[in-house]
Amino acid sequence: MPGLERSPEIRPPEEQTMAIVRVAVAAPLPELFDYRLPAGWLDCEIGRRVLVPFGRGRRLGLVVDRQPESAVADHRLKEIEHCLDDGPLLTPQDLELLNWASAYYHCPPGEALFTALPARLRRADTDFKERRRGWRIPIDARAVDDGLLARAPRQRAVWSILQAHPEGIDEASLREQLGDCRAALRSLERKGLLEPASAEVPLDDGSPPSAGTPAPLPELNAEQQAAVDRIDQTLGFACFLLDGVTGSGKTEVYIRLILNTLARGRQVLVLVPEIGLTPQLAERFAQRIPVERAVLHSALAERERASSWLRAARGSARLVLGTRSAVFTPLPELGLVIVDEEHDVSFKQQDGFRYSARDVAVRRAQMTDCPVLLGSATPSLETLRNAELGRYRHLRLRQRAGGARPPRLLLADIRSQPLVTGLSHALLTRMGEVIEAGNQVLLFLNRRGFSPVLTCHDCGWISVCRHCDARMTLHRGRGRLVCHHCGDQADLPVHCPYCESPDLRPLGQGTERVEDSLRQRFPGIPLARIDRDSTRRRGELERVLTAAQAGAYPILLGTQMLAKGHHLPGVTLVGILDIDHGLYGSDFRAGERMAQLLIQVAGRAGRAELPGTVLVQTRHPNHPYLQQLLRKGYGAFAAAALAERADAALPPFSFQALVRADSREEQFALEFLERARGHAIALAHQGIQVWGPAPASMERRAGRFRAQLLLQSPERAPLHALIRVLLPALRGLSGNRRLRWSIDVDPLEML
Ligand SMILES: Nc1ncnc2c1ncn2[C@@H]1O[C@H](COP(=O)(O)OP(=O)(O)OP(=O)(O)O)[C@@H](O)[C@H]1O
Numbered sequence: 001m002p003g004l005e006r007s008p009e010i011r012p013p014e015e016q017t018m019a020i021v022r023v024a025v026a027a028p029l030p031e032l033f034d035y036r037l038p039a040g041w042l043d044c045e046i047g048r049r050v051l052v053p054f055g056r057g058r059r060l061g062l063v064v065d066r067q068p069e070s071a072v073a074d075h076r077l078k079e080i081e082h083c084l085d086d087g088p089l090l091t092p093q094d095l096e097l098l099n100w101a102s103a104y105y106h107c108p109p110g111e112a113l114f115t116a117l118p119a120r121l122r123r124a125d126t127d128f129k130e131r132r133r134g135w136r137i138p139i140d141a142r143a144v145d146d147g148l149l150a151r152a153p154r155q156r157a158v159w160s161i162l163q164a165h166p167e168g169i170d171e172a173s174l175r176e177q178l179g180d181c182r183a184a185l186r187s188l189e190r191k192g193l194l195e196p197a198s199a200e201v202p203l204d205d206g207s208p209p210s211a212g213t214p215a216p217l218p219e220l221n222a223e224q225q226a227a228v229d230r231i232d233q234t235l236g237f238a239c240f241l242l243d244g245v246t247g248s249g250k251t252e253v254y255i256r257l258i259l260n261t262l263a264r265g266r267q268v269l270v271l272v273p274e275i276g277l278t279p280q281l282a283e284r285f286a287q288r289i290p291v292e293r294a295v296l297h298s299a300l301a302e303r304e305r306a307s308s309w310l311r312a313a314r315g316s317a318r319l320v321l322g323t324r325s326a327v328f329t330p331l332p333e334l335g336l337v338i339v340d341e342e343h344d345v346s347f348k349q350q351d352g353f354r355y356s357a358r359d360v361a362v363r364r365a366q367m368t369d370c371p372v373l374l375g376s377a378t379p380s381l382e383t384l385r386n387a388e389l390g391r392y393r394h395l396r397l398r399q400r401a402g403g404a405r406p407p408r409l410l411l412a413d414i415r416s417q418p419l420v421t422g423l424s425h426a427l428l429t430r431m432g433e434v435i436e437a438g439n440q441v442l443l444f445l446n447r448r449g450f451s452p453v454l455t456c457h458d459c460g461w462i463s464v465c466r467h468c469d470a471r472m473t474l475h476r477g478r479g480r481l482v483c484h485h486c487g488d489q490a491d492l493p494v495h496c497p498y499c500e501s502p503d504l505r506p507l508g509q510g511t512e513r514v515e516d517s518l519r520q521r522f523p524g525i526p527l528a529r530i531d532r533d534s535t536r537r538r539g540e541l542e543r544v545l546t547a548a549q550a551g552a553y554p555i556l557l558g559t560q561m562l563a564k565g566h567h568l569p570g571v572t573l574v575g576i577l578d579i580d581h582g583l584y585g586s587d588f589r590a591g592e593r594m595a596q597l598l599i600q601v602a603g604r605a606g607r608a609e610l611p612g613t614v615l616v617q618t619r620h621p622n623h624p625y626l627q628q629l630l631r632k633g634y635g636a637f638a639a640a641a642l643a644e645r646a647d648a649a650l651p652p653f654s655f656q657a658l659v660r661a662d663s664r665e666e667q668f669a670l671e672f673l674e675r676a677r678g679h680a681i682a683l684a685h686q687g688i689q690v691w692g693p694a695p696a697s698m699e700r701r702a703g704r705f706r707a708q709l710l711l712q713s714p715e716r717a718p719l720h721a722l723i724r725v726l727l728p729a730l731r732g733l734s735g736n737r738r739l740r741w742s743i744d745v746d747p748l749e750m751l
């Protein structure tokens with residue numbers, strides 16, 4: 001090997017055996033690449049980032065293995081250009097998990113690895129340091145007497161800090177210490193007493209959240225205590241399902257387990273489905289858990305996220321709370337994993353590296369040999385099935401905590417009833433009573449915007465999207481038509497674009513329209529609308545929720561953002577405006593989703609001393625799903641739904657993977673999938689079913705025609721064996737550059 005011959009004297013003999021590093025390059029390529037260590041290098045450890053020559057350019061990569069030699073011919077082997085980190089970013093255990101996930105989800109290793117890193121570390125130009133705007137005292141001013149500043153105390157404060165930092169200090173740190181000091185800085189600069197400098201700041205030195213003030217813990221009830229005991233007694237890996245009705249105090253159980261795990265010197269990872277849930281939970285943890293915490297979600301600034309990640313990886317943050325991608329955070333002393341609202345589909349990434357954070361969490365706990373807890377009031381059918389099979393241990397909390405009573409569910413049959421923007425007389429009357437009594441109402445409508453379509457009353461024109469098989473939603477506040485599928489926007493037309501009639505009318509209602517109507521109906525009553533449009537501004541959701549929790553709004557109106565996990569003690573009435581589309585969805589999981597959403601929204605009612613009522617408006621009051629949920633609850637519904645899935649051999653009684661394809665030209669995606677089908681049938685063992693290809697239910701989206709091919713198997717292993725041989729064949733097929741395709745293992749959404 002030429003690399004070795006050039007510098008034989010530098011390397012000790014045992015190091016000479018590892019001259020080749022295998023690199024996962026940050027690109028969606030299925031293979032790993034071999035590189036040579038440059039002459040004179042002793043090592044480049046597994047888990048470090050490297051810069052490597054690649055094609056005509058260079059790329060960032062991560063060292064995943066070292067080997068004595070390579071199968072690649074010597075003259076074709078290139079050398080690593082740079083090794084970026086002082087030490088490994090990922091440990092062999094972290095890599096083992098990512099390798100497993102990359103193999104299980106059939107995602108290229110480089111793509112999986114770099115998805116798991118915070119964005120800051122996906123770029124080559126950072127080395128855990130950041131250059132920031134800063135200041136220092138010019139050399140010729142260093143001898144100046146600060147008596148000069150006797151009459152300017154702020155300037156003097158700045159000056160004395162700067163004197164202690166001749167190398168310069170960054171402005172943000174100055175402001176942290178002194179508050180806003182921009183004016184003082186400007187004056188000092190004018191006097192020639194300081195000059196701009198750039199300062200280097202280590203990335204993981206973000207101020208950690210302060211330790212909590214351990215507030216008194218409420219005494220656990222018998223069921224909660226039993227759950228804590230069962231989990232605490234576990235040595236090593238076990239997966240628990242904490243199946244607790246809404247308001248049963250699951251979070252209290254988490255807190256107790258977290259404290260116990262921390263006391264044993266281990267770290268804890270808590271996953272939540274939504275960014276919106278992190279501030280509330282973070283706040284609850286902050287009050288009760290006196291330890292350094294790190295929060296990780298996509299709304300954080302890149303710097304904060306990298307800082308959280310590094311503090312977790314270095315072991316200084318003991319408790320990590322985050323959304324989906326936090327499941328890959330390195331935690332050297334991990335002792336417990338908690339997945340809250342485990343049924344939530346947000347745990348599944350829907351593009352690129354299509355992993356389920358819940359399932360990866362279970363696998364991670366198994367690899368780490370520690371317990372994992374999946375919590376929900378409405379467990380997914382997959383998880384319930386695993387509990388039934390004894391793979392997961394089923395723990396139940398049947399009662400609401402602290403004496404709160406379960407909410408009363410009522411159906412309001414709205415067939416042939418007059419509705420005011422979708423609200424029945426029965427609902428409006430009850431709302432009036434609740435507001436009168438000084439309590440809160442929560443209205444749930446899972447549709448944002450003013451109305452889902454604008455139509456011409458004269459010719460019947462409707463506002464369709466140019467790029468999708470979909471209608472454009474009317475957003476009156478913004479004065480725009482917006483497609484919720486591709487994001488395309490248009491000005492609100494004044495005349496019908498077809499017949500020029502001025503009589504354009506909104507059809508149906510979204511949250512914006514219901515808000516308008518309620519403000520007229522209940523003038524002067526504070527109302528908060530909570531959906532993606534109303535909470536666009538950073539910190540807005542948190543602000544509204546905190547105020548809502550304190551009772552500031554008698555009326556809360558929102559989409560599913562409002563449905564999940566929030567504790568709103570003043571809510572005594574929940575109105576569910578439109579659940580019917582969930583009863584007849586085309587996806588086989590539509591019923592399960594509807595039931596989960598209904599029970600979760602309903603669970604916001606009556607969580608404190610006051611009893612709660614839930615009014616579900618429907619045109620199908622006799623629908624068996626609704627009847628079952630109302631009379632017997634989620635458990636009975638889930639048992640019946642599982643029996644149906646068993647009959648139909650659908651998941652969790654079988655395993656699926658979906659090959660999706662899309663193209664600008666209508667035929668390419670289908671043609672590709674036709675050929676994929678041929679390969680799949682030729683390669684598959686008996687028992688594997690190949691369905692399709694079929695166009696997606698919304699065939700055209702963002703200008704692309706979409707179709708899919710479904711692979712299904714009664715066993716997991718043969719399905720994965722098939723995918724392993726199928727993928728190389730598909731890569732060979734997709735010569736057409738304008739075609740995009742992907743594989744989705746354990747798909748949650750059939751599009
Ligand atoms: N043992 C207890 N004694 C008194 N109050 C309790 C107890 N456990 C929990 N609570 C209180 O009950 C309320 C609901 O608890 P929590 O939010 O933990 O429920 P949850 O099961 O997580 O709810 P959900 O699934 O609906 O989000 C909280 O105000 C909590 O402080």
Ligand SMILES: [Zn+2]
Pocket residue numbers: 465466467468470483484485486487488702
């Ligand atoms: Zn569109």
